[in-house]
Amino acid sequence: MAETGNTRAIVAPELQTSGWLNTPQPLTLAALKGKVVVLHTFQIFCPGCVQVGIPQAQRIYQEFDPNRVAVIGLHTVFEHHPVMGPDALEVFVHEYRLRFPIGIDKYDGQPQGVPLTMRAYQMQGTPTLILIDKNGYIRLHKFGHVSDLTVGFSIGALLSEETDESARVPEVGSNAENAACNADGCSV
């Protein structure tokens, strides 16, 4: 599952949203610095999201300390826009009893249909799981399913890292000591 090809960690682009559920005010990655961020992107009519991704996000939200690990859902609608609006999302979140904050990826009406955050991260589809370290760098970016072992491992490795805004981001290949990259769970 190792993400390969990148030789340099990428700063996670800020979320661009048009609304939020399960949070009194919009979340920003900037304000979450110091926490490990688990960003789970999905669509409400995507079977792999509903049957595998969403339940995994719920387990992560239930097992980890919210003061150290921020689980965020992001509704990245890139098809069938008319039936996946905020009102449908709200019903879905209510019926599935989701409790973690969920943002709505901003859509500018472009014909290709892909919303802004999804475009900024160059996601391939849904579900996509993204792990962001305490310093705001993308450390795992995976389209499709990721095993609980790998997600847990990656969170454990990222939590163990020092927080240091000025820290040089390690380059893969030159840094065999980077635990997050050795069990195929962390990219870059």
Add this chain to the structure above:
Amino acid sequence: MAETGNTRAIVAPELQTSGWLNTPQPLTLAALKGKVVVLHTFQIFCPGCVQVGIPQAQRIYQEFDPNRVAVIGLHTVFEHHPVMGPDALEVFVHEYRLRFPIGIDKYDGQPQGVPLTMRAYQMQGTPTLILIDKNGYIRLHKFGHVSDLTVGFSIGALLSEETDESARVPEVGSNAENAACNADGCSV
């Protein structure tokens, strides 16, 4: 799932075995220093072991780099000794296609039936999962089932730690920064 009550990490007692499968020579914890050790104890007629614990051990063995994470099975027979001998274990391992090294916990024939390693670790039963850090200290000790998220997290946290034979073992409570202890996955 946090293991509580201990205030000091315990050095993992050496394995006491009467035989091994899937390894050309007996394994010792002493020789595994520098690796994180996943010790999965089981009995071949224990339903929770066969249906949950053994499949998890197989997943760990398949997902992690054996140079950094050593998965070891330990057949800790504490009941029904006559039908769980080495020949039965061998058939079980063959039929279930297990590939990781499996030791046989040494039994001295005492009437209470508990073998030596199981006694030294004060295990409550099977399955029991034990995680040992690179310096040889027990960091998780759990009877029953542990989620893949927690096991993965704990391995990730332990792999991230420095190897240092002379390192003072942190005491729980005085060390709020110890990542391995904060998502209920690692004890000390």
Add this chain to the structure above:
Amino acid sequence: MAETGNTRAIVAPELQTSGWLNTPQPLTLAALKGKVVVLHTFQIFCPGCVQVGIPQAQRIYQEFDPNRVAVIGLHTVFEHHPVMGPDALEVFVHEYRLRFPIGIDKYDGQPQGVPLTMRAYQMQGTPTLILIDKNGYIRLHKFGHVSDLTVGFSIGALLSEETDESARVPEVGSNAENAACNADGCSV
């Protein structure tokens, strides 16, 4: 799981629909006489339907001969009408790759929200599974989950019955020979 309290089989009320998917023309129970009908009612934002009921309906559709067993889905929207319209249903059916005919239960805009067929059958909610025998009588009516063993058993028992339009419908209690009623799967 035995359905109790009824002492007389009920003729299955005709379906009242406002549209259909996966069929060139509307289906009627009248035209399905001679087949066993498996009517699976659901809503697209009902977790129990999406995770358990719909997959079971798909298995039934795949395992049984469509010339003898008619699997029909019925979208019985009784809440959140604005986001569960025909366009949303169509996206759902497309994304989940459902192939069996699915009707849309007709809704007359009454404030309590329950559509016409759902009202006629006095269903309690979704998912509801209804089995109708070759002569058009309701023989199982169950809200919630029904095991595959019970569904399979009931279909087997109903298929074995003679088709006879003039047949007297057996009363439960007076008819110990009625196989469909003895393994807790079929009501009358």
Add this chain to the structure above:
Amino acid sequence: MAETGNTRAIVAPELQTSGWLNTPQPLTLAALKGKVVVLHTFQIFCPGCVQVGIPQAQRIYQEFDPNRVAVIGLHTVFEHHPVMGPDALEVFVHEYRLRFPIGIDKYDGQPQGVPLTMRAYQMQGTPTLILIDKNGYIRLHKFGHVSDLTVGFSIGALLSEETDESARVPEVGSNAENAACNADGCSV
């Protein structure tokens, strides 16, 4: 899943056993005439039996009326005889909390290792599921896994049949009305 190739129902050979568990006295098919018999054959070190077949047999035993459906386990050891003796079976049955009657297929020590009942039925391996109708004829004989839908269907169809010792056994092909043979669940 249809069993094909046979053109004539076969009378189920009598069980040949060397012992029984969970029953005060040995069972015979002769004495079970009038009931549908579910014969589940297994070995205690066969993963497919332990993880799939045995749990299915337990579900059948729990869901159906024992006065109409007899669930019988048969330990058909054809390999590793020394470690799968009666004492090991007894521990297995105790630990897995199995409650249905389990016979031990009689072994005459022949070098090829196959016990007598297994040989008489020409079974290919374990798990094998065999359904015997009320008149004592084999109606389903399947090596490997059978879905709950199919097992349930077949039991439902067989229960619906009349008991008649003198009944002519239907030939497949000439009897399109035989419900037990049309949903791919019943052979012969």
